[in-house]
Amino acid sequence: MAQAEGEALIRCSDAGPGGEVLLLQLDAAPLNALTHPMRLALSRALSAAAAAKRPVVLSGGARLFSAATLIDHGAQLSEGSPSLADLCLQIETHPAPVVAALAGRALGPGAELALAAHARILGPRARFAFPEAGLGLPPMAGASQRLPRLVGAGAALDMLISAHVVSAREALAIGLADQLSENDLHEDALAFALAMAGPRPVAARRDGFADGRAYVAALAAARSAQTQSPLLAPRRIIECLEAALLLPPENGYAMERSAWEDLAAGAESRALLAAARAERAAAQLPAELLVAEPQEVAVLGLYGTSPQLAALALLALGRGMSVVWSDPDPQAQGSSLAWLRERIAEGHDAGGLGPQERAEDLLRLQAPAAPEALTAAEIVVHARPGPMSTTLSRADPDQLQLVIGGAGAAHPGLVLAPSGRLAEMGPIRAARQQQIVTAARMLGRFGLAPVLTGGAVGLGRRVWSQGHQALIALVTLGVAPEAITAALSRYGAPAPDLPQLVLEGAAPRAMAESEILARWLGAMANEGYALADSGAALRPSDIDAILIQGYGFPRAQGGPMHQALERGALVLRADLTRWQHEDRIWAPHPILDHLVSEGRSAF
Structure with a gap:
């Protein structure tokens, strides 16, 4: 049963002029997660290919390689036999060439799988990233030993500690990729596998050790940068990269495995995983809203005076939207408008906005405006609830009325968090589904993570x-x-x-x-x-x-x-x-x- 289930997650086919290459394609949409059934199926297919000494091309299909992380599938990526580390070692020691063909993202465990191959052929949209440090963890399957052997300590530390996302062209430039494919990725990977004289394990490579002084200096700089950080994972990653230079591969793998097990059992990793999952859950719209099609917001209306209204105006103008701003208190609005124009001017002075962009921003700002002008807006945000919100909603029932700081009797509220990175909006039952998804999309466009509430905002x-x-x-x-x-x-x-x-x-x-x-x-x-x-x-x-x-x-x-x-x-x-x-x-x-x-x- 387990075998049938696992085999359904991959597609195996004979490829090459004489069918001598085994093409293994991960087929577990949407992320091609390396769960235990997937690893088991890959291991069995590799064992059969090893017995015949057949070259192998590993592929994730036309869109991605494997993009599931511990946030997505948790223990499924770290438990069961073979482990991911076992599978990567099996790929590394395969008796014939193994080539990874990457059309899209390879994240975390997926990046480790690709790294274990003897060569990597990348499509133009391929991406590598190792997000484990942000979850309080080092790599789990040997990346701390393989990656620096290919790219050196500096680039490896940047990827493993800073979670730097490496593009296809950058991967080729630093030695992580062997070839870019501009045409048929699978055909290019097959040709590369057939042209290889034999297996070329990354564990035997020393390209990244060529400049020993630079390698040691990069380690020292990384240690110095982490002196004030309370996080444990970066320190252990640095130790593992040092082991890659000084110890045989098998000892380095053991050191990485010990570091992963220690940190995975710790409170810091549990907390960071919980934070990542909380943010992901908060960003997901409730199922009943997913059927609604968001409306494009071209005009944002503002009524009243509030620092948060001014911030919203700046965000909207910076995203190319028009802003109509009405205020019954001209003096208060004058101060807000002065602040807004100063921020736009600062963007120009800092080099972020040219004279033309600054002029265009100001042209898209209609303020002070008469209250009637707000009817042109798809969304109107009020500094406070009042008669104006009732009047507007009667005039245009499709228009969403939001109230900064709290909800009125009939309208949802909106509040920006002090960090300027997040906004609460709700209660979700106070507006129609399309209105809620439209506002959430607008907030996301502003760079504000929208969190919906079931009651008044300000949680x-x-x-x-x-x-x-x-x-x-x-x-x-x-x-x-x-x-x-x-x-x-x-x-x-x-x-x-x-x-x-x-x-x-x-x-x-x-x-x-x-x-x-x-x-x-x-x-x-x-x-x-x-x-x-x-x-x-x-x-x-x-x-x-x-x-x-x-x-x-x-x-x-x-x-x-x-x-x-x-x-x-x-x-x-x-x-x-x-x-x-x-x-x-x-x-x-x-x-x-x-x-x-x-x-x-x-x-």
């Missing part, structure tokens, strides 16, 4: 405020603000603005750093559970995505809801119950009782 502000109020409560209870600031700083969080209270005749209250953090995180998680229980947050992980991207919560900690899951609802409720007599900020929400009674920590 991040509410949760972050609860955390801040908990810190103020600690100061009131006698904990020194300096101790609180130091604890959050070591955690990676931004320094809080805390009051300096004078305690007459009393010494500051001693509190362990772990308890300071637990009380801060507990207050935020408690509020997050309340928002999820009410339906205001579509899922608890959305809270983490909002706080990480929008409020400076340290990504390597995963978010307060992830931390609550790590501790468990039982422990969280017990902590809150113990602290609530000191301040009601820690009064546990009733949903925690329900979760504990059912033995769960997640919804």
